[in-house]
Amino acid sequence: LASSYYNDDDDDDDDDDDDSWKVRRSAIRALTAVVEATKHQPAVLWTKNFNVRKNKITTVANALVHRFKEREENCRVDVIDCFTRLLSITVTGASAGVVAFASADDMDTSSTEGGPVVVDLRTKYGPTVVKACQNLLSIKKGNERSKSSALSLLSTLCLAPGGVGGAEEIESVFAHIQSFLAMGRSGADGHLHREASSKSLKLDALCLVRVMLSCNKHDPIHIKNGILQKLLTELCLSVKEHWYKVIAETLRVLAELPRFFVTGYSGDEDAATKKKEMDGVASSLYEAIEPLLAAHDVDQEIKECA
16 A cells, blocks of 8 residues: 555556455555554654565555545545544544644654654645645545545544644635535536535535634634635525535534634724624624524524524
């Protein structure tokens, strides 16, 4: 698995082999077992280099990230889920002090004597992971399981320092989510995802938005601008969906929005412009939510979220 990304020609031959995917899937499952076995000391999978073919070396984490390009969807989903699990247990390990994430100001990521091993997720892995997930979310036809796994990985990444990144990354992720939410609606032009009308995929997308808003790992200004430019309109329309779980999750997302229109300003904005923007958002939220409060035949979960 790890060696495949070092030589594109070899990789293409492997992927075209009718049976090679079975070998790769077995390798991924073995790595998943390794991840679980090292969950109390996950740093080794991020920092220790292992020999692969042609005298190349790589870490387990790096090998997984570079294999997000896997052509066989069953294998691709397993790769993404394996990395998501590794990231999740590493976040837990960082909370317990057995591993540490490098901060934005750290120049030296080597561990101090007796201290936890430092993982440079923010600069070494984060941008590559986000870009790979964006590529998967950009696929126009099918691959819904891969898209769902990519959304789950981004949600897990939000729990680590730096989240999904800065303004550019946030806006790009929101653009994909906007397209997911628009699909299946009369007159909607979800050009990025013409077949992505799956209810479960919409729910996964909304869960990611809620995590991005609640994790406190992103600049509030970037979140606020991204919401205004990409998501506010679609979120307000999503409360009219038919599936109660999508409606309830949309309402949970909307509940997270108001604070960004208090904290999401630099202080240099014109007071009148700021007030107009805040009033417009408040009006949009009220108009979306009030009909659900007035209705008598809605699901109890929806009523409580509203």
